[in-house]
Amino acid sequence: MAFKLDSKIPAGELAQKWSNHKAAIKVVSPANKRKLDIIVVGTGLGGASAAASLGELGYNVKVFCIQDSPRRAHSIAAQGGINAAKNYQNDNDSVYRLFYDTIKGGDYRAREANVYRLAEVSNLIIDQCVAQGVPFAREYGGLLANRSFGGAQVSRTFYARGQTGQQLLLGAYAALNKEIAAGSVKSYTRHEMLDIVIEDGEAKGIIARNLVTGEIERHGAHAVVIATGGYGNVFFLSTNAMASNGSAAFQCYRKGAGFANPCFTQIHPTCIPVHGTQQSKLTLMSESLRNDGRIWVPKKLEDVEALRKGTLKPSQIAEEDRDYYLERRYPAFGNLVPRDVASRAAKERCDAGYGVNETGLAVFLDFKTAIERLGKDVIKQRYGNLFDMYKEITDVNPYDEPMQIFPAVHYTMGGIWVDYNLMTTIPGLYAIGEANFSDHGANRLGASALMQGLADGYFVLPYTIGDYLSKKIQAPKVATDTPAFDEAEKAVKEKIEKLLSINGTQSVDDIHKRLGLIMWDNVGMARTKESLEKAIVEIQALRKEFWSDVKVVGTANSFNVELEKALRLVDFLELGELMARDALNREESCGGHFRSEHQTEEGEALRHDDKFAYASVWEYKGENEVPELTKEPLDYEFTHRAQRNYKD
Amino acid sequence: MNFTLKIWRQKDAQSKGAFKEYKVENVSSDTSFLEMLDILNNDLVHKGEEPVAFDHDCREGICGMCSLHIDGHAHGPSQAVTTCQIYMRQFKDGATITIEPWRSAAFPVIKDLVVNRSAYDQILQAGGFVSVRTNSVPDGNAIPIPKADADESMDAAACVGCGACAATCKNGSAMLFVAARVSSLAKLPQGRVEGARRAKAMVAKMDELGFGNCTNTGACQAECPKQISIAHIARLNREFLAAKLKD
Amino acid sequence: MGCFLTNSSLGRKLVMSISGCFLVLFILFHMSMNVVAIFSAEAYNMICGFLGASWYALAGTAVLALGVFVHFAYAFWLTWQNRKARGNVRYAVTVTEKGVSWASKNMLLLGVIVILGLALHLSHFWAKMQLVELLGHHENNLGLEPTDGAALIKYTFSQWYNVLLYLVWFAALWLHLTHGVWSMLQTAGWANDTWYPRLKCISGIVATLIFGGFAVVVVWFYLQTVCPCLAACGA
Structure with missing residues (x-):
């Protein structure tokens, strides 16, 4: 049975939709809010801000995170900044321009109404965070400072040194702490959601594992909010944190929630290149570096050879022998083209043999011009901590020699399908932030992830959830001794027992690394029909191997990291296949999804709006069954779809 | 190797x-x-x-x-x-x-090497926040903040809450952690409003949780991965003593 | 408000800071007074007389004793709490962190040495001066007048082991003060990144001044016994 998708997008003018919608949806009275329970899973920007705001409204909130403190969620790692349409720089920015840049940046595969709402509330976020005591960068006049980011021609990114994500999360976490202290929110740290419980077709709670004791717990609620981020770690090597995973989202999918656009993966252009087989993760160098850094490879292949042999230093290559390929190909945006474009351009140069390190998988990010223009002190002030970090990792001083960078998996635009209210196809189940699919289309612009997480958590969900909960004011506390909870708990326990009993020969990481390679080689920056079909077959085989040959040591009732990793890998092994299937279905190139068969003569992504102007929403049919596709058409009423142009 | x-x-x-x-x-x-x-x-x-x-x-x-x-x-x-x-x-x-x-x-x-650091969460829950509601706030540029103050606030806000300060301190004192939060908010007009209450509440919670008394060895700042200065501890001392003397 | 000086860690530290400050001021005064002995035995004895068994001197002594007691009692109390806060299992490997002075981590040890030195010092001087007066005697067990401090100094520091013990004592005091002086200002909240180098410099100066002032008297009088010609030019 295919989904009957109702995106619930309100009628009317684009700029009026959100106001109209807010006026139309129901609210819950304070007396009734006290009777309603909400579970929030995840404490990143989305989860923390949602839990805090919902607690503030008077709901009883339970918030779960796998780390030892809500503050550690991976939102914290965002470096560059957060966008808002404040127009403080007087550079003719506006809500419409932010909306348009985001829609265009997403290669016209996002919902217009959602994106406009995002742009609309972006300004509130800045006000909110300032009031919370987030120490944004300021100018000498005491007012907020801005910087530029990829995909925009205005300066609208607010930042707090190189740690914007951390500072925003500390703001949301502080708001959460305020509510925890007030008793409206109860925090469960080192707890992992292992299943969602559905009763009468509605979300009624979760099964969670206490990661310290191994105890399996039942938690009931009138609504469940998934804010568990993205699934980039399918690739094993990514810029995500080690424990970032797609399992909570995947359980929702298994229980009937639609999963949208799983193939839309963002490959971030400025990461430190892979250095060996023992590497555990990739480190991102902030996109803000592209404000002053220039990306290049040598023009001559003999220089490339000499670089690889170590007989030539990059700084010794003459200006005329350098190919600043982004400036050459995209004069209007130059080094500040969107991430997908920059990543593909790097891949194109490396494929052509111009990669500058031993593996041939790196390009230069050079600050020579900027240092000459602005002086070393200014550069140090702007990027000092990033430069230090780079030196720490690579042992190369970026003040003297250019950085080496290469694209790496960073963000997943795809996620659980949600309607305009952020509710999934399962009533009472919500998904916010990176965990949903709604706002970034096929490619996310820099400094927009923080914006979306906080927009959803502070300003959208607290309103829209009331529309559903207003129907639950007569509902009693959710009982957890029902057959649905029994069944879910039993299934979780059986899965854990099975994993512990296989006792094969390969560790969880061994298999995860192999999955990562399959994904990177076949479902990575460039995909073809053949590579995707190959990936599906290989992943299926690997999944079989996993279930017969994995070795998970330790016990179920204790702190057991191997078991945690195994449980997450189980889902990655299915998610990887889903991503490949979605990529196979989408016979066009758009944003982060590049099908080599579909490109312009200049090698740019070639969309087929006539056939693929939809969000693909997948329905789970069983572990070894082909999922069913439903299409949500993306009707563009207010913007004209064009071939993305960053050249002029 | x-x-x-x-x-x-x-x-x-x-x-x-x-x-x-x-x-x-x-x-x-x-x-x-x-x-x-x-x-x-x-x-x-x-x-x-x-x-x-x-x-x-x-x-x-x-x-x-x-x-x-x-x-x-x-x-x-x-x-x-x-x-x-x-x-x-x-x-x-x-x-x-x-x-x-x-x-x-x-x-x-x-x-093994995993410890329970929830004490730090509890200290922040005691007062490490500005009591503002979602959406009832003025414009971000309504209150200008001198750059030097914002920068100093940011210096303190760089704390990642890893626990190295208390772990390295021979007195098991959490002062650098507490000071970083108190100081970061104290440098901003938004945080000043409830500064006195915050300093008292957080110090009281820190004491209650069994952290030791600071003896100004400076080991915390030496081992702090974010190089947070003990100058913030001096500010916490000021904030706290001023608050107590006003009581 | 009264109770935060006992039930809050910052309050307890403030007590350490204020009592420490008081003791530093006393020691500075004491040191200046001692130095007088080098130049004039009469002048020194005049000060001693002034500080004999009069009511104000006695009150001063009592306050001083209280200061020492509070500083010491709090030190033990804080240390006991700090050891408890550290937990039962200790690190197998410890190092001195960069920029951390040895003294700062061993203030209690240094304090104990200072107190032991103080006990010795009291037995040498106070027991033979103010106490004798209090008991109504006019001569101590050395056959000296209780107001003749200069003679007592001369006598005490004619013995080399006393000189040695006093120098060790002063060294411990010096170390204690290099950390203690700036630390008391830090605890009172009077410090920032600009002032740390200055405060530490001031601490060094105060500690060295005190050490020097005390040591020079001890050494001077010892040298007099070794080389009598010095005595001639001294007094």
Whole structure:
């Protein structure tokens, strides 16, 4: 049975939709809010801000995170900044321009109404965070400072040194702490959601594992909010944190929630290149570096050879022998083209043999011009901590020699399908932030992830959830001794027992690394029909191997990291296949999804709006069954779809 | 490179722990310290032994999850970095490296090298916030803040809550952590409003949780991965004493 | 408000800071007074007489004793709490962190040495001066007048082991003060990044001044017994 998708997008003018919608949806009275329970899973920007705001409204909130403190969620790692349409720089920015840049940046595969709402509330976020005591960068006049980011021609990114994500999360976490202290929110740290419980077709709670004791717990609620981020770690090597995973989202999918656009993966252009087989993760160098850094490879292949042999230093290559390929190909945006474009351009140069390190998988990010223009002190002030970090990792001083960078998996635009209210196809189940699919289309612009997480958590969900909960004011506390909870708990326990009993020969990481390679080689920056079909077959085989040959040591009732990793890998092994299937279905190139068969003569992504102007929403049919596709058409009423142009 | 590791193993909070020795061989010098532990753990899994439990997550030095007392130093021998940012090239080939969990009464060991740092959460819950509601706030530029104040606030806000300060302090004092939050908010007009209440509440919670008394050794700032200065402790002292004298 | 000086860690530290400050001021005064002995035995004895068994001197002594007691009692109390906060299991490997002085981590040990030195010093001087007066005697067990401090100094520091013990004592005091002086200002909240180098410099100067002032008297009088010609030019 295919989904009957109702995106619930309100009628009317684009700029009026959100106001109209807010006026139309129901609210819950304070007396009734006290009777309603909400579970929030995840404490990143989305989860923390949602839990805090919902607690503030008077709901009883339970918030779960796998780390030892809500503050550690991976939102914290965002470096560059957060966008808002404040127009403080007087550079003719506006809500419409932010909306348009985001829609265009997403290669016209996002919902217009959602994106406009995002742009609309972006300004509130800045006000909110300032009031919370987030120490944004300021100018000498005491007012907020801005910087530029990829995909925009205005300066609208607010930042707090190189740690914007951390500072925003500390703001949301502080708001959460305020509510925890007030008793409206109860925090469960080192707890992992292992299943969602559905009763009468509605979300009624979760099964969670206490990661310290191994105890399996039942938690009931009138609504469940998934804010568990993205699934980039399918690739094993990514810029995500080690424990970032797609399992909570995947359980929702298994229980009937639609999963949208799983193939839309963002490959971030400025990461430190892979250095060996023992590497555990990739480190991102902030996109803000592209404000002053220039990306290049040598023009001559003999220089490339000499670089690889170590007989030539990059700084010794003459200006005329350098190919600043982004400036050459995209004069209007130059080094500040969107991430997908920059990543593909790097891949194109490396494929052509111009990669500058031993593996041939790196390009230069050079600050020579900027240092000459602005002086070393200014550069140090702007990027000092990033430069230090780079030196720490690579042992190369970026003040003297250019950085080496290469694209790496960073963000997943795809996620659980949600309607305009952020509710999934399962009533009472919500998904916010990176965990949903709604706002970034096929490619996310820099400094927009923080914006979306906080927009959803502070300003959208607290309103829209009331529309559903207003129907639950007569509902009693959710009982957890029902057959649905029994069944879910039993299934979780059986899965854990099975994993512990296989006792094969390969560790969880061994298999995860192999999955990562399959994904990177076949479902990575460039995909073809053949590579995707190959990936599906290989992943299926690997999944079989996993279930017969994995070795998970330790016990179920204790702190057991191997078991945690195994449980997450189980889902990655299915998610990887889903991503490949979605990529196979989408016979066009758009944003982060590049099908080599579909490109312009200049090698740019070639969309087929006539056939693929939809969000693909997948329905789970069983572990070894082909999922069913439903299409949500993306009707563009207010913007004209064009071939993305960053050249002029 | 080859190393001998002396690692603290402890089954759970109730059990007694002890050091155990392990060898890791053929580690590339570009390997990070935690990747080196990954390699050890993968070997242990293959041997059917339980891997060493240690906290880590972002591996970029920002989440504050990783801990470890390495050869006598919180976050290892380098300055201004977290454990995840340490690379094996900083150790001598063939060295014996002693790895211990944070040791502080307020941070009980959960397993091996993993400790419970929820005390820090509790301190922040006592007052480490500005009491504003979502959406009832003025424009972001309504109150200009001198750049120097914003910068100083940011210096303090860089704290990642890893616990190195209390773990390294011979007095088990959490002053640097508490001071960082109090000071960061005290430097901003938004935080000033409830500054007195915050300082008193957070200090009271810190004391209640069994952290020690600061004796100004400065070990915390020396080991702090974010190089937070004890000047913030001086500010906390000021804030607290002023608040108390007004009572 | 009264109770925060006992039930809050910052309050307890403030007590340490204020009592420490008081003791530093006393020691500075004491040191200046001692130096007088080098130049003039009469002048020194005049000060001693002034500080004999009069009511104000006695009150001063009592306050001083209270200051020492509070500083010491709090030190033990804080240390006991700090050891408890550190937990039962200790690190197997410890190091001195960069920029951390040895003295700062061993203030209690240094304090104990200072107190032991003080006990010795009281038995040498106070017991033979103010106490004798209080008991109504006019001569101590050395056959000296209780107001003749200068003679007592001369006598005490003619013995080399006393000189040695006093120098050790002053060294401990010096170390204690290099950390203690700036630390008391830090605890009172009077410090910032600009002032740390200055405060530490001031601490060094105060500590060295005190050490020098005390040591020079001890050494001077010892040298007089070794080389009598010095005595001639001294007094």
